[in-house]
Amino acid sequence: MALSDIVKAYDVRGLVDGQLTEEVVRALGAAFADEVDAGRPGAAPIVIGHDMRPSSPALAAAAADGARARGADVVMIGLCSTDATYFASGSLDAPAMMFTASHNPAAYNGIKFSRAGARGVSLDTGLAAIRDGAQRYLDEGLAEAPERGGLTERDVLPDYAAHLRSLVDLTPIRPLKVVVDAANGMGGMTVPAVLGGAAGLGPLPIEVVPLYFELDGTFPNHEANPLDPANLVDLQAAVVEHGADLGLAFDGDADRCFVIDERGGAVSPSAVAAIVAEREIRRVQAAGEQDVVVIHNLITSRAVPETITAAGATPVRTRVGHSLIKDRMAETGAVFGGEHSAHYYFRDFWGADNGMLAAMHVLATLGGDDEPMSQLAARYTPYASSGEINSTVADVPAAYTRIVEAFAGRGHFDELDGLTVMAADGAWWFSVRPSNTEPLLRLNVEGEQAATMAAIRDEVLALIRA
Template identity: 70%
Template sequence: MKAYDVRGVVGVDLTEEIVRALGAAFVDEVGATGGTCVVGHDMRESSPGFARAFAEGAARRGANVSVIGLCSTDETYFASGAWNAPAAMFTASHNPAEYNGIKFSRAGAQGMSLETGLAAIRDRALAYLSGDIDAVGHEGEISERDVLHDYAAYLRALVDLTPIRPLRIVVDAGNGMGGLTVPAVLGTAAGLAELPIEILPLYFELDGTFPNHEANPLEPANLIDLQREVVAQGADVGLAFDGDADRCFVVDEQGQAVSPSAIAAIVALREIARVKALGAAEVVVLHNLITSNIVAETIVSAGATPIRTRVGHSFIKDEMARTGAVFGGEHSAHYYFREFWGADNGMLAAMNVLAELGAHPEPMSGLRERFSPYALSGEINSTVADVSTALARVRQAFSSRAVEDSLDGLTMIGEVASDEPFWWFSVRPSNTEPLLRLNVEAADNDTMSLIRDEVLTLIRKDS
């Protein structure tokens, strides 16, 4: 169990026996006996068998299981929200082929973390593994149901792409589930009307061995093929999806990557304008603590209220529900939408970007430049011998020239004069490894580089 999902090596950490017990424990925890639960899976070789075993365990504890088969993670959120049913998605997202995992949702696509249910599921599953899964009086039924058309139609209803100028887009699905969802939502594969979009496909074949590159667009090396193809094809924009297609990354027509912070700012503007046009007076938008300052600045300039959050899927979902936020953005390219039950949806973010790009003659590079005014380091991981000692060194070195913020790790915000370049950095410990994760932002690249190098020296002193 990780902080907000299950992840492990197939045959070692995850077996069908373990998964069957998890299915039974999940039904117990969410109270789905006599009700419906949803099970979906990605294209990994182990996923169909795991989904079947999970459904068996869930049915034994009395849940009626709707198996939606091959799907993206946000398709399971759609089913969970539309049917108000708990859901489980079998995927290891961007992890290598030997991994698999489970993403859980309560009814209404609500998130789950160790503190809000995953620990209880783990403990119940351990009990079932040491004995038998007791059947309830009436075992549930397992049925199959396809949601792709309804999912695609729902997204089309949220973002109207019919009036945009014609766009040529290269899409790198990374052999992941984007190869199924992109033709359905942006094309005609689900029986929907044709849009003014020409899709130039890259690695749409579903293949859980990831023969071309890892399905992790957060790593720059995995964007190279997309960047090259966008320029070679003279495309307007490029999109890259991760393995379960819940995250989307953007490349402009020059082949330059557009930061997730810039995308968050662009989508935030659109969502704020949309709800204000419907009469909303108070609008809230979330951003996690390591997005660029441009995100909060954009939210404020649009007349909305930014709320800064911890990093992490379930934490942001909880905050979306608590605050009624219309949108939330993370540095990792997870984008959350109130009209999608507060869940994250990479396709919906991509559609907003295409709508903005297609509504004006300005190229994607112009949008990138407009919403990327500051210098960002990107996330830098360091293995350390002692996390607390390394953090103490950093805190002591900067205590006299920065304001400390302890939300989710250590954030230091530079105290600078009005004519000096701003800077801040965040150092967060990993939940599972002896790692510290550094993110730095500054007004210019020279300042960012100086702060970055100083902090890294302190972090790695004893490594």
């Protein structure tokens, strides 16, 4: 098979057995060992973790076999969230592989790669070389190193939980009741460890009401994709039923976190980004840091850079993309980075994303005052937003041209990532980005007034779908 079918811009993703077989994964593990030079004497071991999908343990073992065949030592950390592999990669200064398909259905699996220090790997920074090396091994056979690498096992969960507790102190907050929907994903293991006593840490003034904490990669209750509003319905109802202060929803590998307020309303990831950004800016300013930088991608709400600026820091606007954000975090020394997709990146977490850490910041903010979550979120949500709307388009360039012609002279054009048009008076903006892998256009619109946003949304959608 052609590995280009499953090697995406930032990770590997494919159907189990049909595309992502143990043979394929063994070749990818070997090629990753080559890319990070893990077979040389004295090299750091490769960390390998996996989620709760039925296929994950066997695929992780196959990758370990391939890496060891190339002379690399391997540390298996077993069941874990994606951000726990980033913790292992950062704290051990070792490259890592995480087996997960995140929010995708059970038939899928995938691999997220990290260099030592939890640095991202994309097609431009090593993933293409891994793909091509693995393809050669599949076509020509895997050339084994003179000496096979060793294999050890390690439980990183207690250290991971303790590290997060060291970054956000939740002990002084008022008592909170929190409903958590783990969607049968890895949040069912990490939440009890970080917010409860499962990792042997002291108690917090937080009562967790669990929803779907049983690890089950067949997702018997609903898909582990909080971006889809249908998957938030159970959590929203439970928050209201239990009189909770807020709700948290994690995706399958628990690296993204969505927030529900006490009324059952969804809190925008942009509002979460603004809340966390403000906290992180104030923290480092209090320690004497000047010239603080915070990253946000170009389709977060305008409220995010406005909050950053008001707090005395510099917002840096970037294109959309996981590895790209990590790279910009490293380049700028940013203390924090936020994306519209509920990925939140922290300098104190090796520049990697961590949904649990973002949730802890929200809990600390909410628990530090008597204000309910709905009011807190409203302060950081001054604009009306469409959310991301995807349209299947037969001729993407033609649709793009129609939009450019229709809005010529009506605003400022920006082509940092797709096309962004900003009204001269600031009343609205929209972004249209072509998908890298599908004939799709992705539309995001924001306006100072809901009616303005809706009018621009409908006009651009009509142009896209004409």
